[in-house]
Amino acid sequence: MDMSEKLKIAIIGSTGYGGVELIRLLASHPLAEVTSVISSSSAGTPITEGYPHLTGIREELLDDVEPQTIRSKADVVFLATPAAVASKLAPDLLAAGLKVIDLSGDYRLQDRDLYEKWYKKPAADEEYLKQAVYGLAEVYGDRVLGAKLISNPGCYVTAALLGLVPAVQAGFIDPDSIIIDAKSGVSGAGRGASLGTHYSELNESLKAYKLNQHQHTPEIEMVLSDIAGRPVVTTFSTHLVPMTRGIMTTMYATVKDSRSADDFMELYRSYYENRPFVRIRPEGQLPATKEVWGSNYCDIGFAFDSRTGRVTIVSVIDNLVKGAAGQAIQNMNLMMGWDETLGLQFVPVYP
Ligand SMILES: NC(=O)C1=CN([C@@H]2O[C@H](COP(=O)(O)OP(=O)(O)OC[C@H]3O[C@@H](n4cnc5c(N)ncnc54)[C@H](OP(=O)(O)O)[C@@H]3O)[C@@H](O)[C@H]2O)C=CC1
Numbered sequence: 565m566d567m568s569e570k571l572k573i574a575i576i577g578s579t580g581y582g583g584v585e586l587i588r589l590l591a592s593h594p595l596a597e598v599t600s601v602i603s604s605s606s607a608g609t610p611i612t613e614g615y616p617h618l619t620g621i622r623e624e625l626l627d628d629v630e631p632q633t634i635r636s637k638a639d640v641v642f643l644a645t646p647a648a649v650a651s652k653l654a655p656d657l658l659a660a661g662l663k664v665i666d667l668s669g670d671y672r673l674q675d676r677d678l679y680e681k682w683y684k685k686p687a688a689d690e691e692y693l694k695q696a697v698y699g700l701a702e703v704y705g706d707r708v709l710g711a712k713l714i715s716n717p718g719c720y721v722t723a724a725l726l727g728l729v730p731a732v733q734a735g736f737i738d739p740d741s742i743i744i745d746a747k748s749g750v751s752g753a754g755r756g757a758s759l760g761t762h763y764s765e766l767n768e769s770l771k772a773y774k775l776n777q778h779q780h781t782p783e784i785e786m787v788l789s790d791i792a793g794r795p796v797v798t799t800f801s802t803h804l805v806p807m808t809r810g811i812m813t814t815m816y817a818t819v820k821d822s823r824s825a826d827d828f829m830e831l832y833r834s835y836y837e838n839r840p841f842v843r844i845r846p847e848g849q850l851p852a853t854k855e856v857w858g859s860n861y862c863d864i865g866f867a868f869d870s871r872t873g874r875v876t877i878v879s880v881i882d883n884l885v886k887g888a889a890g891q892a893i894q895n896m897n898l899m900m901g902w903d904e905t906l907g908l909q910f911v912p913v914y915p
């Protein structure tokens with residue numbers, strides 16, 4: 565690529581929350597620019613019709629989903645589409661010579677049966693699943709360089725795994741004892757209106773949903789099993805919180821070999837030493853979702869209970885940034901061999 569020219573980006577699903585967050589973040593990327601915003605339902609209309617906050621930033625009309633036209637305008641396409649859409653679109657986009665970064669779950673699980681069981685939709689073709697690189701950037705980032713098809717991890721999965729992987733890999737916790745208690749803001753459910761995300765249903769309430777049925781369960785287990793070197797199953801519970809952005813995962817596990825708070829702190833600081841988006845909090849300080857709002861950070865804190873022999877690990881992310889668009893751009897940077905922080909050095913919005 566001629567470095568005087570920016571990498572051209574198209575976004576399918578640009579009218580959704582993940583898509584519009586890609587537009588926001590890419591607007592300040594030094595080496596990439598959005599050249600096509602695409603809609604399957606409102607091509608020919610301006611994106612500012614649905615998103616007036618983009619006035620003066622993206623005034624062009626939405627394009628159609630047509631691979632050859634997209635290729636004439638872009639080098640990389642981000643798919644921010646509902647489940648089972650990317651698996652239909654990616655083969656033609658790849659054939660047209662585009663690189664594809666998928667924010668949905670379609671290329672995360674290598675096992676097609678697992679996808680169909682948990683997502684209740686048809687799985688992607690085996691041939692493309694084999695090509696897909698799973699982009700949990702801090703763990704598998706070194707596999708992403710030069711990839712043509714990147715599968716961006718789930719939002720809950722990112723928060724949970726960044727909090728668990730170092731301890732599982734080092735054998736500091738018993739993988740079979742892990743319980744993940746997760747909470748998300750409502751933008752995690754996308755822009756479409758539904759009864760469950762309706763203001764008067766959600767406001768002043770906290771509710772558990774999809775218990776033991778959440779589609780991110782097999783993705784978390786896939787990575788924990790890989791890291792532990794044996795099959796791991798886990799209890800993963802999700803809750804909807806009346807806030808716009810943010811995910812907190814509170815994770816409980818039995819500590820092995822009398823590892824201390826200092827041991828954990830040293831392990832996590834060393835694991836994430838060269839990973840600029842993971843911040844380990846000092847002992848006794850637990851992170852809040854507000855402290856990563858609008859940023860690509862994942863903040864992690866610990867609490868030890870010598871009475872029960874358990875550690876509680878708390879991790880927080882912004883679901884739309886580190887949980888979706890931010891990590892997808894981080895993966896694009898890694899794919900291109902660039903500094904992973906390009907275009908992502910936002911200070912969290914506070915308060
Ligand atoms: N929201 C979040 O925090 C996160 C979301 N994700 C995943 O990212 C993906 C997008 O999520 P999100 O932005 O929240 O969802 P939204 O529902 O807000 O947006 C999805 C967009 O996809 C487009 N779309 C729907 N059907 C098709 C189709 N057949 N072909 C092409 N485009 C289609 C729609 O736009 P149009 O009708 O204009 O084409 C819609 O605006 C999902 O898979 C989601 O699970 C992952 C991590 C976090």
Ligand SMILES: CC(=O)N[C@@H](CCC(=O)OP(=O)(O)O)C(=O)O
Nearest residue numbers: 668669718719748749752753779
């Ligand atoms: C609050 C809320 O509803 N969150 C969504 C997150 C879904 C998501 O991002 O799904 P994929 O990553 O699998 O595409 C959920 O729990 O289903």
